[in-house]
Amino acid sequence: MVVGLIRWRREFPFFLKGKWRGEVTERNAETFNILPTKKMLCCQTGVCAPSADHWIENCAQPFVLFGFSTMAEHLSQSELDYPFKLLEYINGFRVSKVIFSACEQGVFDLLLQSQKSLSAAEVAQELGTSEDSMERLLDALVGVEVLEVELKQGTAYYSSSDVANLYLAKNSPKSLYDMIIYQSQTIYPLWNNLGNAVREGRNQNEKTFGLSSEDIFSAIYRSEEEMLKFMGLMNSSWVIDGHDVVTAFDLSRFKSIVDVGGCSGALARELAKVYPASTLTVLDLPKVIQTAQKHFCQSDDTIKFQEVELFKEDLPAADLYVLARIIHDWKEEKSMTLLRKIHAACNSGGGILLVEAMLFENRRGPLMAQLFSLNMLVQTEGKEQPPSHYTHMLTAAGFTDVQVCRTGKSYDAILALK
Numbered sequence: 001m002v003v004g005l006i007r008w009r010r011e012f013p014f015f016l017k018g019k020w021r022g023e024v025t026e027r028n029a030e031t032f033n034i035l036p037t038k039k040m041l042c043c044q045t046g047v048c049a050p051s052a053d054h055w056i057e058n059c060a061q062p063f064v065l066f067g068f069s070t071m072a073e074h075l076s077q078s079e080l081d082y083p084f085k086l087l088e089y090i091n092g093f094r095v096s097k098v099i100f101s102a103c104e105q106g107v108f109d110l111l112l113q114s115q116k117s118l119s120a121a122e123v124a125q126e127l128g129t130s131e132d133s134m135e136r137l138l139d140a141l142v143g144v145e146v147l148e149v150e151l152k153q154g155t156a157y158y159s160s161s162d163v164a165n166l167y168l169a170k171n172s173p174k175s176l177y178d179m180i181i182y183q184s185q186t187i188y189p190l191w192n193n194l195g196n197a198v199r200e201g202r203n204q205n206e207k208t209f210g211l212s213s214e215d216i217f218s219a220i221y222r223s224e225e226e227m228l229k230f231m232g233l234m235n236s237s238w239v240i241d242g243h244d245v246v247t248a249f250d251l252s253r254f255k256s257i258v259d260v261g262g263c264s265g266a267l268a269r270e271l272a273k274v275y276p277a278s279t280l281t282v283l284d285l286p287k288v289i290q291t292a293q294k295h296f297c298q299s300d301d302t303i304k305f306q307e308v309e310l311f312k313e314d315l316p317a318a319d320l321y322v323l324a325r326i327i328h329d330w331k332e333e334k335s336m337t338l339l340r341k342i343h344a345a346c347n348s349g350g351g352i353l354l355v356e357a358m359l360f361e362n363r364r365g366p367l368m369a370q371l372f373s374l375n376m377l378v379q380t381e382g383k384e385q386p387p388s389h390y391t392h393m394l395t396a397a398g399f400t401d402v403q404v405c406r407t408g409k410s411y412d413a414i415l416a417l418k
């Protein structure tokens with residue numbers, strides 16, 4: 001038993017909500033440096049943590065959840081008595097579907113707009129659904145703590161939680177609606193063929209959508225509607241993760257920044273907010289740039305867009321190249337070609353920032369990155385990697401001074417210099 005962690009748990013009520021029921025054993029303590037004096041946890045995989053306080057404030061909570069709750073080999077005695085966590089995982093797909101379905105039906109938007117709690121009959125009538133089915137859906141949403149319920153004279157009245165209003169309502173500035181729609185309508189069918197992907201070792205675009213598994217972006221952009229949905233997915237990630245990623249390092253010395261494969265421009269906008277003295281240019285395929293300009297541009301945009309076929313055309317010179325979720329799409333040789341090309345185009349004294357969900361070196365997590373890697377299997381030709389792998393690739397492409405920063409959220413950053 002590790003005293004430091006027990007103290008830490010007492011101080012963070014979040015951790016006591018019953019989400020994690022495992023004991024800390026010597027073995028799972030190995031995954032982290034546990035610092036009893038600081039009463040905090042820190043990853044031991046060679047990453048930078050600016051300070052203990054930074055970890056406590058910014059990193060520790062989700063990090064710990066993913067780290068500890070997924071180590072099957074470290075299941076505690078209580079988990080052996082009754083497999084709470086295992087059952088939660090086994091039913092995880094149902095929880096996802098409850099949230100997906102409620103978003104698709106417009107439940108969260110209706111509850112936000114109504115300004116008062118509504119009965120299942122009222123929600124069903126407004127949304128044109130079966131009353132009994134809607135009541136079950138609303139109850140399940142209460143169970144997963146995104147709705148609240150109150151009984152008045154035997155009738156249940158449902159209202160949104162703050163979390164639902166902020167992240168699940170379609171028009172909230174922090175809405176994850178587009179992410180949910182893509183997960184529900186594209187990722188979920190692909191994951192239905194996960195077993196096949198594991199057997200065959202390749203993506204499931206052909207089996208799922210009848211499309212060639214060779215050209216991954218032709219499959220992803222198979223129609224204008226699919227392209228918009230994918231771009232919406234990419235866009236919504238940076239609404240919640242963008243700030244942490246762009247402030248992982250001080251990038252203010254790079255006066256010209258190019259976001260390579262920058263899609264809707266969401267991450268470039270975050271960079272522009274934090275580094276207003278730098279110019280920001282988004283490079284992407286012509287049809288993506290045109291769609292970004294048509295559907296994602298904002299009136300106060302300072303970012304520029306440029307159509308480039310990354311593997312066929314020259315790249316513009318710049319001080320910093322940002323590659324967010326690019327390397328994880330491709331086979332190693334193709335990624336190396338791109339990294340070498342960027343190194344050649346980069347101004348001297350410039351650099352490259354890789355943004356990816358990075359695996360732990362010891363292979364024990366984070367669960368989110370492990371799941372993303374399986375997602376790369378079913379949809380692309382790439383995979384997620386630990387920092388040492390990216391470091392090796394960057395060094396082989398000619399970059400030096402590689403620094404890694406774990407944000408403690410879904411995406412991490414690596415900066416290297418020319």
Ligand SMILES: C[S@@+](CC[C@H](N)C(=O)[O-])C[C@H]1O[C@@H](n2cnc3c(N)ncnc32)[C@H](O)[C@@H]1O
Nearest residue numbers: 234261262263284285288308309310311324325
């Ligand atoms: C996984 S997405 C990442 C998007 C963005 N960086 C982000 O993190 O939100 C990969 C991006 O690379 C772009 N891309 C793929 N192949 C490309 C190519 N050959 N030339 C230019 N861009 C390409 C895609 O259009 C897409 O925007």
